[in-house]
Amino acid sequence: MTVLVTGGGGRLASALLQGLARREISALAVSHQQLDICDPHELGPYIGKLRPTVIINAAAATDVDRCELHPNWAYAVNVEGVANLAEAARRVGAHLVTVSTDYVFDGAQDHPYRETDAANPQSVYGQSKLEGERLALPESTVVRTAWLTGMTGGSVLRTALARLADGDEVRFVNDQFGSPTFCWDLAEAILDLAVDQQPGLFHVVNAGETSWWGLVRELAELAGFDPEQVQPISSAELEPPRPAARPAYSVLATEALTAAGYRPLRHYSEPLAEFVSAVR
Numbered sequence: 001m002t003v004l005v006t007g008g009g010g011r012l013a014s015a016l017l018q019g020l021a022r023r024e025i026s027a028l029a030v031s032h033q034q035l036d037i038c039d040p041h042e043l044g045p046y047i048g049k050l051r052p053t054v055i056i057n058a059a060a061a062t063d064v065d066r067c068e069l070h071p072n073w074a075y076a077v078n079v080e081g082v083a084n085l086a087e088a089a090r091r092v093g094a095h096l097v098t099v100s101t102d103y104v105f106d107g108a109q110d111h112p113y114r115e116t117d118a119a120n121p122q123s124v125y126g127q128s129k130l131e132g133e134r135l136a137l138p139e140s141t142v143v144r145t146a147w148l149t150g151m152t153g154g155s156v157l158r159t160a161l162a163r164l165a166d167g168d169e170v171r172f173v174n175d176q177f178g179s180p181t182f183c184w185d186l187a188e189a190i191l192d193l194a195v196d197q198q199p200g201l202f203h204v205v206n207a208g209e210t211s212w213w214g215l216v217r218e219l220a221e222l223a224g225f226d227p228e229q230v231q232p233i234s235s236a237e238l239e240p241p242r243p244a245a246r247p248a249y250s251v252l253a254t255e256a257l258t259a260a261g262y263r264p265l266r267h268y269s270e271p272l273a274e275f276v277s278a279v280r
Contacts, residue, residue, distance in 0.1 A: 007059030011150030015187035082132035102146035107247025150183030174232035179205035182271035
């Protein structure tokens with residue numbers, strides 16, 4: 001088996017490569033500079049020559065506000081890029097796994113979203129990711145995840161820790177609820193699906209739900225800071241206002257994953273503690 005990972009400069013790709021190495025699976029990661037998935041004339045010959053068994057697409061336009069302001073960029077990467085990968089994979093008989101988002105939902109529910117619930121994205125980012133899903137399915141694997149963080153690169157949690165260490169008060173919204181997910185746990189689940197070449201739509205997130213305020217407050221406690229440094233605010237109080245809408249509630253249920261015989265991810269508090277231990 002040979003696995004090609006796109007988005008090679010990102011934190012998820014890094015976790016995927018580590019997982020592939022542990023499984024002793026031959027793998028290659030490529031960044032945007034090395035391979036432009038938006039260009040079928042570049043992508044097709046590359047995939048045709050490499051002939052990977054599995055392609056895991058960890059490349060995406062994920063800056064939600066930039067997507068809102070520059071929809072052409074969002075659609076080029078999240079829609080056309082996925083379409084190009086799906087076509088290239090079909091030509092060489094490779095299995096495609098692509099990563100999507102909780103932003104495909106509008107956030108109006110008060111209970112976890114299942115794979116069968118109707119999507120209704122409220123942002124360019126969410127709409128572009130949903131269209132990418134539809135172009136990949138049904139032959140491919142689509143993994144929806146949420147609130148992703150990792151050891152490498154910048155993250156909300158790293159920024160919060162730095163400010164807490166400086167003694168600053170930090171403010172986080174307490175009216176957006178989701179499923180915090182950590183790259184190393186997500187990567188293992190993705191690899192299970194990839195190795196089995198399991199087609200379909202799967203929600204893959206760490207168990208549990210919280211608000212951003214609740215998550216950063218827990219982070220502060222684990223790191224030994226005063227949790228009262230973390231103050232709640234509403235989304236309406238954010239300054240400056242954000243261009244893109246965020247779902248107020250986007251907790252994901254992982255029923256399809258367990259129904260297919262895969263183990264659900266552990267509660268987010270466990271990898272959160274690992275994160276604090278590693279970066280402190």
